Amino acid sequence: MRAVLYVLSFLGLIALGFWAYRENYATQAALKEVEALQRQIVGLREALSVQRAEWAYLNRPDRLRDLTTANFDRLGLLPMEPSQFGTAAQVVYPRAKLPEISFSTDIQGTLAEPEEGL
Amino acid sequence: MRTPLRPLARILQARQDGLNPDSIEKENLRIRHEALREKARGRAQFRLVILCASFVVAFGAIGARMGLMAATEPMEPRASAPGAEIIAQRADITDRNGRVLATNMTTHALYAHPKVMVDPKGSAEKLAEIFPELDAKALARRFTDGRSFVWVRKVLSPEQMQQVHEIGDPGLLFGPREMRLYPNGALAAHVLGGTSFGAEGVHSAEVIGVAGIEKALDARLRDPAQGGKPLALSIDLTLQSTMEEVLSAGMGMLNAKGAAAILMDARTGEILALASFPTFDPNDRPSPLVDKNAEPGDSPLFNRAVQGVYELGSTFKIFAAAQAMELGLVSPETMVDANAPMQWGKHKIKEFEGKNYGPLLSVSDVIAKSSNVGTAHIALMIGPLRQQAFLKSLGFFDPTPLELVEAPGAKPLIPKKWPEIVTITTSYGHGMSASPMHLAAAYAAIANGGVMIKPTLLKKDGPTTGVRVMSEKTAHEAVAMLRRVVTEGTASLGDVPGYEVAGKTGTADKPKKSGGYYKDKVVNTFASVFPASNPQYVLIVTLDEPQDDTLSETRRTAGWTAVPVAAEIIRRVAPLMGLRPKLEPPAMDAVTAASN
Numbered sequence: 111m112r113a114v115l116y117v118l119s120f121l122g123l124i125a126l127g128f129w130a131y132r133e134n135y136a137t138q139a140a141l142k143e144v145e146a147l148q149r150q151i152v153g154l155r156e157a158l159s160v161q162r163a164e165w166a167y168l169n170r171p172d173r174l175r176d177l178t179t180a181n182f183d184r185l186g187l188l189p190m191e192p193s194q195f196g197t198a199a200q201v202v203y204p205r206a207k208l209p210e211i212s213f214s215t216d217i218q219g220t221l222a223e224p225e226e227g228l
Numbered sequence: 229m230r231t232p233l234r235p236l237a238r239i240l241q242a243r244q245d246g247l248n249p250d251s252i253e254k255e256n257l258r259i260r261h262e263a264l265r266e267k268a269r270g271r272a273q274f275r276l277v278i279l280c281a282s283f284v285v286a287f288g289a290i291g292a293r294m295g296l297m298a299a300t301e302p303m304e305p306r307a308s309a310p311g312a313e314i315i316a317q318r319a320d321i322t323d324r325n326g327r328v329l330a331t332n333m334t335t336h337a338l339y340a341h342p343k344v345m346v347d348p349k350g351s352a353e354k355l356a357e358i359f360p361e362l363d364a365k366a367l368a369r370r371f372t373d374g375r376s377f378v379w380v381r382k383v384l385s386p387e388q389m390q391q392v393h394e395i396g397d398p399g400l401l402f403g404p405r406e407m408r409l410y411p412n413g414a415l416a417a418h419v420l421g422g423t424s425f426g427a428e429g430v431h432s433a434e435v436i437g438v439a440g441i442e443k444a445l446d447a448r449l450r451d452p453a454q455g456g457k458p459l460a461l462s463i464d465l466t467l468q469s470t471m472e473e474v475l476s477a478g479m480g481m482l483n484a485k486g487a488a489a490i491l492m493d494a495r496t497g498e499i500l501a502l503a504s505f506p507t508f509d510p511n512d513r514p515s516p517l518v519d520k521n522a523e524p525g526d527s528p529l530f531n532r533a534v535q536g537v538y539e540l541g542s543t544f545k546i547f548a549a550a551q552a553m554e555l556g557l558v559s560p561e562t563m564v565d566a567n568a569p570m571q572w573g574k575h576k577i578k579e580f581e582g583k584n585y586g587p588l589l590s591v592s593d594v595i596a597k598s599s600n601v602g603t604a605h606i607a608l609m610i611g612p613l614r615q616q617a618f619l620k621s622l623g624f625f626d627p628t629p630l631e632l633v634e635a636p637g638a639k640p641l642i643p644k645k646w647p648e649i650v651t652i653t654t655s656y657g658h659g660m661s662a663s664p665m666h667l668a669a670a671y672a673a674i675a676n677g678g679v680m681i682k683p684t685l686l687k688k689d690g691p692t693t694g695v696r697v698m699s700e701k702t703a704h705e706a707v708a709m710l711r712r713v714v715t716e717g718t719a720s721l722g723d724v725p726g727y728e729v730a731g732k733t734g735t736a737d738k739p740k741k742s743g744g745y746y747k748d749k750v751v752n753t754f755a756s757v758f759p760a761s762n763p764q765y766v767l768i769v770t771l772d773e774p775q776d777d778t779l780s781e782t783r784r785t786a787g788w789t790a791v792p793v794a795a796e797i798i799r800r801v802a803p804l805m806g807l808r809p810k811l812e813p814p815a816m817d818a819v820t821a822a823s824n
Contacts, residue, residue, distance in 0.1 A: 159331060159332060159333065159334075160333060162328060162331060163328065163333055165328075166327065166328035166411035166412065167411035167412075170411055170412045171412065171465065171466065171469030171470075172412075172415070172469070175469075175473070189470070189800055190803040190804055191799070191803060192724070192725070192726050192727065192799060192803050192809040194803065195803065195809060
């Protein structure tokens with residue numbers, strides 16, 4: 111009886127050792143992955159901040175002002191003026207919707223033969 | 229094997245010898261007990277040794293671990309998943325709508341280990357080619373004089389870094405650097421200030437604020453607990469840009485040496501735009517002037533809106549009028565003595581260009597026509613003590629509480645003694661100097677119905693509370709007077725149709741360093757609030773030494789310089805704030821107005 115207990119506990123010890131060994135390596139692998147991910151996150155964050163800075167730089171007011179001046183022909187943008195405020199009365203009513211055109215009557219006739227080569 | 233206590237052989241032997249056999253039993257019993265005791269002691273000793281050993285091992289392990297931890301480089305905890313809070317970066321600064329005003333960029337610094345350099349002289353020459361500001365000879369000398377570490381450049385662009393890589397010297401090394409970037413260039417430069425590097429190491433460098441809000445709120449911006457949360461300013465980028473555009477154009481047209489403007493929300497005290505010219509690029513902050521004779525105002529770093537302490541001239545007159553109305557001494561229609569020139573002791577108080585608006589003028593007309601003599605008489609009714617107390621309550625005796633590092637240094641210049649002649653001159657803004665920011669805060673109190681609020685550069689949620697310095701009725705009457713200045717007084721060029729501009733002009737001669745005043749150098753100020761029927765915004769425009777030469781004569785009064793600039797700013801800025809132009813309510817019947 112005692113021998114069985116010894117054998118069993120020895121086997122259990124080996125099993126636990128094996129489990130601990132695997133867990134150890136799994137943990138290390140997970141940590142490595144976390145580290146890699148964190149590096150990636152830091153890299154992406156950096157890239158994001160660069161992009162944000164770039165966006166702010168490209169949208170700086172004096173550049174936009176120069177661009178609107180340069181592209182005045184196409185855009186026709188001018189600084190906002192008090193006269194551009196309208197009143198509700200100035201808004202046109204939506205046009206009355208025309209009834210849909212439908213052919214309720216049958217049209218009879220023959221379709222022209224499609225020309226060759228088309 | 230157990231030894232018997234009474235071994236038969238020895239007992240029989242003892243009996244034969246006539247001895248007491250019991251002694252044998254006792255002896256054997258003693259031996260057995262001794263053996264037992266010996267065994268127990270051995271076991272206890274063994275246990276003690278084990279215990280000692282385990283203590284030694286345990287404490288040894290802890291000690292070794294501690295030593296190891298102390299000796300090794302610190303490491304981030306690897307197992308926990310960090311969020312945004314670990315980026316130990318200086319927080320961004322944004323405007324009130326979240327548009328970036330200041331952010332960080334990762335670049336590299338260049339340093340050299342001359343001892344491992346292959347070709348120090350050749351590398352020095354190639355470096356000087358890449359960076360024109362480096363001197364090849366000096367650099368070569370530093371590389372060869374036996375030192376083992378040389379900083380070459382604090383910040384590199386990626387292109388420059390590539391070029392340095394192409395030199396291919398193993399002694400040229402890069403360290404990561406966080407760099408402060410102001411993407412909008414010179415925009416709001418005086419608000420932002422600038423940064424520089426503090427403690428520098430190879431792996432990182434501290435970015436510290438050197439001026440403006442970067443320095444004033446340095447601790448907040450660097451606080452890791454804030455987790456890089458951007459700091460939202462009250463500044464609106466669009467308004468700021470528009471105001472700077474108009475102001476710099478106006479400054480150029482009027483040949484002014486400098487200019488400043490402040491746009492402020494009268495209810496909350498938030499500064500929506502703050503400009504000072506000449507300006508600079510905070511990305512490349514110029515060094516301060518070293519010449520001792522140079523005036524601080526000559527440096528582009530000088531913030532005229534906050535640091536510039538000027539005699540603000542007639543813009544002060546409204547305070548005398550408002551206080552007199554608040555004290556019940558006058559009403560807007562009360563006639564006061566305005567017979568110029570006025571003799572007070574040995575001093576003669578004159579009007580602009582020696583005019584005479586007298587003999588009697590209503591208080592409202594005193595403001596509209598900007599009569600010095602009329603204001604002087606009103607101030608004398610108030611008296612020095614009450615005048616001082618009122619100006620103090622409007623914040624004219626202390627530096628502004630603005631979140632700029634320059635603000636606490638800009639103390640208003642107040643006369644040491646306050647005799648009645650000072651009461652008179654102060655009432656029309658002479659002899660006492662304050663910054664345009666002081667004026668903005670005081671005008672905000674008039675505009676918002678009489679509550680003194682703290683000007684701030686930080687975005688606020690909801691209205692702020694402040695100390696009431698005058699009744700709502702007085703404030704409304706003061707605004708109505710300011711409105712008359714624009715409709716029929718000295719600031720007629722300031723009328724912007726639909727926005728009911730109300731304001732007061734101020735022209736002050738610049739004081740000479742040696743005493744006295746310059747004849748042809750003035751500081752022009754226009755302090756305005758709009759729209760008059762429900763004042764929401766305060767705009768202060770100050771021009772330093774402007775002159776208008778467009779017509780045959782040279783004009784230096786604020787009505788011809790600061791006022792048109794302010795009007796153009798309002799015309800451009802008000803629609804951007806979503807302020808609808810409106811038809812003015814018809815003027816109140818004079819009889820009704822006078823009946824209360």
